[in-house]
Amino acid sequence: MTSTAQQEISVSSSSGSRPVSKDAIINLDHGDPTMFESFWKEVGEAADITIPSWRTLSYFSDVSNFCWFLQPEFAHEARRLHNLVGNAVADDRFLVIGTGSTQLFQASLFALSPSDAPEPMSVVSAVPYYSSFPRITDYLRSALYRWSGDASKFEGDAYIEVVCSPNNPDGSIREAVLKSSNGKTIHDLAYYWPQYTPITAAADHDIMLFTVSKLSGHAGTRVGWALVKDVEVAKKMVKFIELNTIGVSKDSQLRAATILKAISDGYEDPDLQTKPGLKMFEFGRRLLSMRWQKLREAVKASGIFTLPDFESVHCKFTGETTEACPAFAWLKCEREGKEDCADLFKKHKILTRGGGHFGVESNYARVSMVDRDETFDLFIERLMSLR
Amino acid sequence: MTSTAQQEISVSSSSGSRPVSKDAIINLDHGDPTMFESFWKEVGEAADITIPSWRTLSYFSDVSNFCWFLQPEFAHEARRLHNLVGNAVADDRFLVIGTGSTQLFQASLFALSPSDAPEPMSVVSAVPYYSSFPRITDYLRSALYRWSGDASKFEGDAYIEVVCSPNNPDGSIREAVLKSSNGKTIHDLAYYWPQYTPITAAADHDIMLFTVSKLSGHAGTRVGWALVKDVEVAKKMVKFIELNTIGVSKDSQLRAATILKAISDGYEDPDLQTKPGLKMFEFGRRLLSMRWQKLREAVKASGIFTLPDFESVHCKFTGETTEACPAFAWLKCEREGKEDCADLFKKHKILTRGGGHFGVESNYARVSMVDRDETFDLFIERLMSLR
Structure with a gap:
């Protein structure tokens, strides 16, 4: 098993920040949920707070x-x-x-x-x-x-x-x-x-x-x-x-x-129900669903990674039968010799969290799916170039 | 020494609240600093915050x-x-x-x-x-x-x-x-x-x-x-x-x-310097100084308690030579037989924190000096009736 003392997670200069250029470091190590920023900008003042x-x-x-x-x-x-x-x-x-x-x-x-x-x-x-x-x-x-x-x-x-x-x-x-x-x-x-x-x-x-x-x-x-x-x-x-x-x-x-x-x-507010942009779970589901589709295509194209599959299940809240769209992608590197997946990504300036942190082999890596659009899109672009 | 396991501090129904009547429980166990509310109401909107x-x-x-x-x-x-x-x-x-x-x-x-x-x-x-x-x-x-x-x-x-x-x-x-x-x-x-x-x-x-x-x-x-x-x-x-x-x-x-x-x-803001009500340390010093004076008088009148004395010292910030006005009063019950000071107060529906919590004898008790005016004034009034 892995030693927890050696598995220290670190904050780096790219944590939480936007990639500044096409070849910048893409930090998807943490699950920093900044993808929701655009939703809250849409909601506007209704969710602001003033504290005397x-x-x-x-x-x-x-x-x-x-x-x-x-x-x-x-x-x-x-x-x-x-x-x-x-x-x-x-x-x-x-x-x-x-x-x-x-x-x-x-x-x-x-x-x-x-x-x-x-x-x-x-x-x-x-x-x-x-x-x-x-x-x-x-x-x-x-x-x-x-x-x-x-x-x-x-x-x-x-x-x-x-x-x-x-x-x-x-x-x-x-x-x-x-x-x-x-x-x-x-x-x-x-x-x-x-x-x-x-x-x-x-x-x-x-x-x-x-x-x-x-x-x-x-x-x-x-x-x-x-x-x-x-x-x-x-x-x-x-x-x-x-x-x-x-x-x-x-x-x-x-x-x-x-x-x-x-x-x-x-x-629940009748005045807001006509504005579909103000339904947070729909916003999140739509965005994550698109991201998962892009990710699955890129992973398929790469030929060296696999992703977990999720069964379609009826959701009592939405009334629809859908797959899961998790906040993290759990990638497995399928190359022979059990390649270190986080290391492989790191060589391409993509920061992920390796399997060892999660108690499993290093041919796994976790990637955040909840960062800002520009970070996620650049990740997909770079992933497409990995073969 | 006292056992820390037995010295649990508890939150009660009177914690943080105003006494509702002349004979209500007066809770001065915690150092709940609500005396500052009136200062901030004076400051007004300048110190409010809005978070989008x-x-x-x-x-x-x-x-x-x-x-x-x-x-x-x-x-x-x-x-x-x-x-x-x-x-x-x-x-x-x-x-x-x-x-x-x-x-x-x-x-x-x-x-x-x-x-x-x-x-x-x-x-x-x-x-x-x-x-x-x-x-x-x-x-x-x-x-x-x-x-x-x-x-x-x-x-x-x-x-x-x-x-x-x-x-x-x-x-x-x-x-x-x-x-x-x-x-x-x-x-x-x-x-x-x-x-x-x-x-x-x-x-x-x-x-x-x-x-x-x-x-x-x-x-x-x-x-x-x-x-x-x-x-x-x-x-x-x-x-x-x-x-x-x-x-x-x-x-x-x-x-x-x-x-x-x-x-x-x-x-430091020239526009505010003409308004003495907006200087927080002066507000606090003035209020605490009055409270300490009232407390010392009440303690003297009671004849059964003593308080620590503080030397007058030059304060580099105010430029004045003043005594300390601590946030807590540390009362000692001087009655013979080492009476339990917090117990004595409790009999008069005043909640304080007994000496045992602080590693000393129970003839000491700590009383908060930073609660709201109405709570402090009622405390002084009740203290005056204790002989």
């Missing part, structure tokens, strides 16, 4: 709620959107706000691990797993929990299994692979939205994590939320966030509430 | 900076304000942004602890120390660092000493008590601003932590910053924040930059 200087000074948002730092406006809009989309059971569940789903993942580990156990709880996920799980679990060398690798190879009774569905990096729909009654699960559903995958049912797991980053593209806002069944688990998650950052920025929560409201209004 | 929906989608703020999630506007305004006030050397120092200074404290522990040491690094602070230090250090049972209590009683060579100055809870000006060349220090300077204490020199320590919460009252914004001398330490702090929350909310940074700009403009 005297507002939200207090640490406290709503002391009548167990999650005392949760802005009620955000909770309302999150539940409203889940009900509109039908992707998760949100009513009668405890909603915990977090500084992105990364913080909520750690809050979940803290909440699910006994505080006084002699041995740390094993944290596992089936390969290929999200590259950050190992490092986020282990960076503080906590005695509460420790990364234990591939869930499929785990032997034992007590564990926390992280189930990412649709999965980062490969877009597959997943269920827990371990089934012990002593085991716990965390479902990372960051990508379970109609632009990425058909919505087949309202998910209803013990802990479900969501993030604004991948829903609407507002990664810089750092807001995620968890839907939790057990109140004691939810309370321990709140305690973690209290100790970690004394709550979550109210400005971000207010902004995220405004963004989520604009998304739902695009479907 | 399409802005700050990317994870990245400035990839040319080692702290890639730092908004340049914030760094500029933070340095400008330090130069105006003269409380810290900010130029030629590495600025790390954090989700409040709580996150930066943890980032500092992570950065100062060797990643592969056989034993955790000892974290100490002289009593009375800020009540959250022990729990924040120990909640994840990290093998990197562990809370080791009172710095004055620490024997050993390798340690991290946290120096809070002015000190929370007692307002005293502090220096490190340990002097080993192998020791490291973190200076928490959250209260080193002219409304709380005379500014005697520009602080210039290895790691200095500041927070918007205590500077301007924007606790709900969750923004703090560190000034760091050593680039390798600063980089490890950035790595911690990357793993912990993938950076810091851009919305909060932009808002905090607007707030800091308004504070500096109140002193």
Whole structure:
């Protein structure tokens, strides 16, 4: 297996920026969701927010709620959107706000691990797993929990299994692979939205994590939320966030509430329904669908890569039968000798994330599909030249 | 010593809210800085912020900076304000942004602890120390660092000493008590601003932590910053924040930059200089000075409490010789038999934080001085009735 210590992800001078020329570095290593910028420019002022200087000074948002730092406006809009989309059971569940789903993942580990156990709880996920799980679990060398690798190879009774569905990096729909009654699960559903995958049912797991980053593209806002069944688990998650950052920025929560409201209004406000450009999931689905088509053509033309195939499934939200259009492409280099796929791309000034980060062989690489048009188009152009 | 596990601080239904009647619970347990609301209402629209929906989608703020999630506007305004006030050397120092200074404290522990040491690094602070230090250090049972209590009683060579100055809870000006060349220090300077204490020199320590919460009252914004001398330490702090929350909310940074700009403009913009109501430090100093006078009178009248005395010192920023007006009052109950001070207050429906949380005897209690007028005035009124 790969060593997580050696698999450090780095920010480089091309991260988050536009390629400046035809032969510039194309950075698709991170999943920076800037493709949504053009949608929000279309929406215009309706989703802007003004915050008066005297507002939200207090640490406290709503002391009548167990999650005392949760802005009620955000909770309302999150539940409203889940009900509109039908992707998760949100009513009668405890909603915990977090500084992105990364913080909520750690809050979940803290909440699910006994505080006084002699041995740390094993944290596992089936390969290929999200590259950050190992490092986020282990960076503080906590005695509460420790990364234990591939869930499929785990032997034992007590564990926390992280189930990412649709999965980062490969877009597959997943269920827990371990089934012990002593085991716990965390479902990372960051990508379970109609632009990425058909919505087949309202998910209803013990802990479900969501993030604004991948829903609407507002990664810089750092807001995620968890839907939790057990109140004691939810309370321990709140305690973690209290100790970690004394709550979550109210400005971000207010902004995220405004963004989520604009998304739902695009479907539910009669004045807006005649403007198809204001339906965010349609925008995302149309753009990603075109990109996946271009990518599949370029991959086919190259002859050296393959991509996962996705079954067409009926989406309850759109009413259409469609394939998944994941936020990442999981490319396999099919050349003989198990060529290092990320290295091959790097030689052509395309930055991707190699298989080793995800617990698998280096002939795989993950490529972001959610960057700006100019970056994606240049990537396709360069990919076409690779044979 | 007190057990940190038993010393859990809790949020109650009265946290952050106004007392509704003369005999309501008065909650001065937390340092919720809502006294600044009236100042910001006076400032008006100049410090409001509007964020367009399409802005700050990317994870990245400035990839040319080692702290890639730092908004340049914030760094500029933070340095400008330090130069105006003269409380810290900010130029030629590495600025790390954090989700409040709580996150930066943890980032500092992570950065100062060797990643592969056989034993955790000892974290100490002289009593009375800020009540959250022990729990924040120990909640994840990290093998990197562990809370080791009172710095004055620490024997050993390798340690991290946290120096809070002015000190929370007692307002005293502090220096490190340990002097080993192998020791490291973190200076928490959250209260080193002219409304709380005379500014005697520009602080210039290895790691200095500041927070918007205590500077301007924007606790709900969750923004703090560190000034760091050593680039390798600063980089490890950035790595911690990357793993912990993938950076810091851009919305909060932009808002905090607007707030800091308004504070500096109140002193430097010629159009505003004729309006004394727009000088934040004067507002804070005047209000806290009146409150401390009222408190000292009430304490004297009660005959059962004492308060720390503060020397009058020349403040380089205001040019005046003044006493400190700390954000907390550190009350000692002088009744015989070492009465539990927080318990005594609680019997009169005043919530404070008892000495045990700060590593000392329970005949001490900490009371917030930075709440709203109506809460503070009711506290004084009730205190006067205690004999």
